[in-house]
Amino acid sequence: MDDDQIRSLVDSRNGTVKPAIYSDAQLYELELERVFGRTWLFLAHESQIPNPGDFFNTFMGEDPVLVVRQKDGSVQVMMNQCRHRGMKLCHADSGNTKAFTCPYHGWAYQVDGALQSVPLEKEAYRGKLDKSKWGLIKAPRVENYKGLIFANWDESAPDLTTYLGDMAWYLDGFLDRREGGTEVVGGVHKWMIDCNWKFAAEQFCSDQYHAPYTHASAIQVLAPTPQNKPDGSPLGDGQTERPAWANGLGGVQFAGKGHGSAFFFTENADANVWVGGEVSAYFRETYPEAEARLGKVRALRLAGHNTMFPTLSWLNGTQTLRVWHPRGPGRIEVWVFCIADKAAPPEVKEALKKSHARAFGPAGFLEQDDSENWIEVQKVLRGHKARQTDFCMQMGLGFEERREDGIPGITNGTFAETAARGFYQRWVDLMTGKSWNEIEAAGAAWEQEVIDA
Amino acid sequence: MLDELTRPLRVSADLQHEVEQFLYLEAALLDDRRLRKWLDLLADDIEYTLDTNSLAQFRDRRRGWAPPTTYIFHEDKYQLERRVARVETGQAWAEEPASRTRHFVTNVRVLAQADDELVVGCNYLVHRASKAHDHHSFIGTRRDTLRRIPAPDGGETFIIARRRLELDEFTLMSANVSIIL
Numbered sequence: 001m002d003d004d005q006i007r008s009l010v011d012s013r014n015g016t017v018k019p020a021i022y023s024d025a026q027l028y029e030l031e032l033e034r035v036f037g038r039t040w041l042f043l044a045h046e047s048q049i050p051n052p053g054d055f056f057n058t059f060m061g062e063d064p065v066l067v068v069r070q071k072d073g074s075v076q077v078m079m080n081q082c083r084h085r086g087m088k089l090c091h092a093d094s095g096n097t098k099a100f101t102c103p104y105h106g107w108a109y110q111v112d113g114a115l116q117s118v119p120l121e122k123e124a125y126r127g128k129l130d131k132s133k134w135g136l137i138k139a140p141r142v143e144n145y146k147g148l149i150f151a152n153w154d155e156s157a158p159d160l161t162t163y164l165g166d167m168a169w170y171l172d173g174f175l176d177r178r179e180g181g182t183e184v185v186g187g188v189h190k191w192m193i194d195c196n197w198k199f200a201a202e203q204f205c206s207d208q209y210h211a212p213y214t215h216a217s218a219i220q221v222l223a224p225t226p227q228n229k230p231d232g233s234p235l236g237d238g239q240t241e242r243p244a245w246a247n248g249l250g251g252v253q254f255a256g257k258g259h260g261s262a263f264f265f266t267e268n269a270d271a272n273v274w275v276g277g278e279v280s281a282y283f284r285e286t287y288p289e290a291e292a293r294l295g296k297v298r299a300l301r302l303a304g305h306n307t308m309f310p311t312l313s314w315l316n317g318t319q320t321l322r323v324w325h326p327r328g329p330g331r332i333e334v335w336v337f338c339i340a341d342k343a344a345p346p347e348v349k350e351a352l353k354k355s356h357a358r359a360f361g362p363a364g365f366l367e368q369d370d371s372e373n374w375i376e377v378q379k380v381l382r383g384h385k386a387r388q389t390d391f392c393m394q395m396g397l398g399f400e401e402r403r404e405d406g407i408p409g410i411t412n413g414t415f416a417e418t419a420a421r422g423f424y425q426r427w428v429d430l431m432t433g434k435s436w437n438e439i440e441a442a443g444a445a446w447e448q449e450v451i452d453a
Numbered sequence: 454m455l456d457e458l459t460r461p462l463r464v465s466a467d468l469q470h471e472v473e474q475f476l477y478l479e480a481a482l483l484d485d486r487r488l489r490k491w492l493d494l495l496a497d498d499i500e501y502t503l504d505t506n507s508l509a510q511f512r513d514r515r516r517g518w519a520p521p522t523t524y525i526f527h528e529d530k531y532q533l534e535r536r537v538a539r540v541e542t543g544q545a546w547a548e549e550p551a552s553r554t555r556h557f558v559t560n561v562r563v564l565a566q567a568d569d570e571l572v573v574g575c576n577y578l579v580h581r582a583s584k585a586h587d588h589h590s591f592i593g594t595r596r597d598t599l600r601r602i603p604a605p606d607g608g609e610t611f612i613i614a615r616r617r618l619e620l621d622e623f624t625l626m627s628a629n630v631s632i633i634l
């Protein structure tokens with residue numbers, strides 16, 4: 001597929017996309033190279049690998065990688081693939097090790113990726129193997145942003161802070177509420193959804209519109225009404241009386257560099273209705289500290305969805321952070337982490353772990369309905385006509401603005417598809433093989449154009 | 454203590470039969486989607502849990518360390534009732550139209566008994582058929598605490614006081630768990 005064909009699939013100025021972008025196998029192969037081979041990808045939280053030799057086993061796109069804490073405290077990211085015949089070196093989710101030894105022929109690598117020993121080296125290679133040339137392939141770029149470890153294969157990519165742009169302001173609202181930063185609570189939820197990665201990423205990037213209808217059942221049964229519980233109290237003792245968005249005084253959608261976010265304004269320091277009472281109380285009690293660090297808007301912004309392009313998404317309040325690992329054009333592997341302030345008391349972390357699973361684990365009251373939608377769209381896209389028919393992405397088109405009140409980026413009302421249009425614009429710019437300078441310039445031009453329109 | 458059970462606990466054929474019949478009844482209520490009736494089999498103080506699994510190196514396990522896990526379910530009775538209520542809204546899209554399920558219970562063993570409670574282990578297989586073509590299986594093991602209570606019509610019956618589910622998968626191969634396991 002050439003660049004002109006790819007460009008014809010997305011019209012971010014007029015708000016249309018061709019659904020082939022979700023189903024075409026050729027495009028998917030190009031994505032692995034041009035999107036996942038060039039962008040900053042979230043891999044692990046630093047709290048998951050505290051000690052030297054600790055590793056976390058994950059993926060960059062479809063490439064398996066090990067995130068490994070070094071003796072000097074730094075973190076390296078290396079392919080989980082032996083250099084001899086490409087065998088996967090390590091199958092444990094995480095752990096601690098002195099070496100990675102290949103199960104196939106026994107080549108052993110140090111935790112820094114250097115090839116340490118080769119069985120029968122003298123007899124088999126007759127002293128001719130230059131081990132210094134056969135270390136593990138390493139991601140050349142690794143950065144830590146407030147506890148989140150990212151890597152990038154592309155040496156020409158902008159640094160992580162530049163890549164984030166205005167999204168850093170929103171990400172800080174999730175990671176920087178309290179002194180001491182955050183940590184992952186509990187393990188990682190992992191499950192498969194038969195849908196293209198862009199459906200999930202775009203929803204968290206831009207789509208506040210789906211919530212009232214998709215989640216209608218959860219809203220009905222979890223709301224604190226006398227019908228739901230005789231005394232009218234909500235799920236979980238002492239839980240916040242109303243969700244932040246129920247008192248919503250309007251909201252904002254943000255777009256920039258392919259990233260997106262949306263949230264409602266509120267005057268209550270409450271989390272979503274679906275978290276446990278201990279969690280709500282915790283957010284209320286720690287509000288003054290959060291406000292001092294983040295300002296009122298972000299400290300109160302406990303209900304909101306976000307995607308950092310391409311596949312890192314999170315929701316404030318229920319504290320879910322997830323990666324949509326691509327697994328072919330029609331499949332993703334979802335990995336979900338629960339993020340808590342490190343300074344939160346143990347009982348709050350335990351309550352958060354329960355709330356998190358109840359709302360957004362694979363059996364979550366809300367999660368169940370999201371996956372169902374994406375799967376069914378993906379099934380329909382098996383049809384020839386279905387793949388050619390434009391999708392309408394025009395919500396809020398022409399109402400973009402830059403705010404005067406300090407909320408950064410291109411913004412719109414919360415029910416808009418500005419962030420989706422920005423997401424697909426960034427996708428096209430990457431997929432057409434532009435250099436990073438060209439990509440950044442094209443993104444800036446798109447932002448200026450939508451403001452001027 | 455229970456993990457050290459290497460010989461079958463001596464229980465009467467009657468008790469074994471009674472326990473199995475109770476578990477089959479429960480499975481039938483779930484499969485027939487008589488979910489409110491199923492709720493009646495649960496103690497008010499029930500704790501219903503399912504944790505994720507993790508893959509650990511043998512040497513880490515030997516050192517007593519494994520990657521952390523998290524809950525898939527950690528529910529009390531009220532939360533289980535809300536799950537039933539969710540399906541009843543007709544807008545729980547993962548269950549609209551409702552899946553058909555088939556709960557199989559096997560390898561039933563009474564592991565311990567004390568006073569009015571029994572600890573029962575079993576393996577389970579739940580098959581879920583949904584939408585036009587989707588089939589998923591959930592296979593695992595579980596440990597139930599059954600409590601003997603007076604039956605409303607005289608005699609005795611069981612209620613489930615605790616259920617600890619384990620699922621064999623490491624990465625769930627289904628998009629969601631919208632049914633009761």
